[in-house]
Amino acid sequence: MIEDFLLDLGAAEVITCVTPGEAEAMIGTRSVNCAILDVKIGGADSFGLADALTHRDVPFFFATASGPEAIVERHRHRPILAKPFSNAQLLEFLHATMAGQGRDR
Numbered sequence: 001m002i003e004d005f006l007l008d009l010g011a012a013e014v015i016t017c018v019t020p021g022e023a024e025a026m027i028g029t030r031s032v033n034c035a036i037l038d039v040k041i042g043g044a045d046s047f048g049l050a051d052a053l054t055h056r057d058v059p060f061f062f063a064t065a066s067g068p069e070a071i072v073e074r075h076r077h078r079p080i081l082a083k084p085f086s087n088a089q090l091l092e093f094l095h096a097t098m099a100g101q102g103r104d105r
Helices: 002-008 020-029 047-055 087-101
Strands: 035-037 060-064 080-082
Touching (some): 020 047, 035 087, 080 087
Parallel strands (some): 060 080
8 A cells, every 4th residue: 555655646666675784785785765664574673774874874764653662772763653643644754764863964
C-alpha cells in the first residue's frame, strides 16, 4: 500500500525489503534517497540497518506501533511515525526526512 501510494505521488522507484540483510545488500549497491524502517523486519530488528544507513548518510525514520522504548538508545533521536498512520502523515514525515531533518547532524 505504501509502495503504491509513493509511486502514485511520482516516486521514481520504491523498493521493499523483507529482511535486514536484503536491505543492507540493496543499500550497498544502490543509491537510496530515504528509508522507512519498521523496528522489526522479517523477525529481526532493524538497528544494524539503521547503523548502515547512518554510515551512508541516508535519511530515514522509523514507522512502528511500538513507542520510543522499542528503539535502541543510539537511534532514539530519530523520528518515529506511529502506526497506524495516514497517507498525509507519511508524506509529512518523508518531506521532513528528505529535507534533512531525519539525518544525524
